[in-house]
Amino acid sequence: ASPEGSLSGGGAAARLPAAGLMHIASLNVGAARALEIDGRSVASGIVKRAVEGEVAVKPLGLAGDEQADLSVHGGLAKAVYAYPAEHYPFWQTVRAQARAAGWGEPLPPGFLGENLTLEGLLEKDVCVGDVLRFAGCELAVSEPRFPCFKFNAVMGFAQASKLMFANGWCGFYLSVRAPGTLRAGELFEVIHGPREVGIVELFRSRAALRKQG
Numbered sequence: 001a002s003p004e005g006s007l008s009g010g011g012a013a014a015r016l017p018a019a020g021l022m023h024i025a026s027l028n029v030g031a032a033r034a035l036e037i038d039g040r041s042v043a044s045g046i047v048k049r050a051v052e053g054e055v056a057v058k059p060l061g062l063a064g065d066e067q068a069d070l071s072v073h074g075g076l077a078k079a080v081y082a083y084p085a086e087h088y089p090f091w092q093t094v095r096a097q098a099r100a101a102g103w104g105e106p107l108p109p110g111f112l113g114e115n116l117t118l119e120g121l122l123e124k125d126v127c128v129g130d131v132l133r134f135a136g137c138e139l140a141v142s143e144p145r146f147p148c149f150k151f152n153a154v155m156g157f158a159q160a161s162k163l164m165f166a167n168g169w170c171g172f173y174l175s176v177r178a179p180g181t182l183r184a185g186e187l188f189e190v191i192h193g194p195r196e197v198g199i200v201e202l203f204r205s206r207a208a209l210r211k212q213g
Helices: 011-015 085-097 149-155 160-167 199-212
Strands: 023-029 033-037 040-044 049-051 055-058 080-084 116-119 131-133 138-144 172-178 180-182 189-191
Touching: 033 149, 080 085, 085 116, 085 160, 138 199, 149 160, 160 199
Parallel strands: 080 116
Antiparallel strands: 023 049, 023 116, 033 040, 055 180, 080 172, 131 138, 131 189, 138 172
């Protein structure tokens, strides 16, 4: 049986290490495409699909991945987006409650727009400046992700962003400190930085400022 919060199914996810070890549950990329949202066509790179094998990691992100709106996604500071697999059961449940999906209908890896679906590392344990060290590259934590209307559209219900804000389950962006390669199932370690600014605290403080504005 799969450990609680883990992704199950075929492909790379079927070869994951034992529960408790920090690893890439799924590696996901996607090309920018047009989404139909509220009757209009909007360019977005939020739709990702899981890929197997080694993927090149360059200063601006993963090979084969694209972002449509570089004002909020992508660039050197937000080259790679990581999200904890442990939150997937919650999103699966609330989508079913909102009748955006059937009960028991699994969410495929990358559904939240992330490049790295991680197991073993939550937002509450991550600070800006921490480094994720993999065998073939190093990624540095830069900032939290802030959801927008595109996230609501992909999730299939209007309250999705509010739930992300309420729980602080935002995932985090990574800059590429040392380019190289990544693959699904790969283990990693966290090298702590200054530990001065937590991802969840930064997410909530910026969210409060947005409300005031």
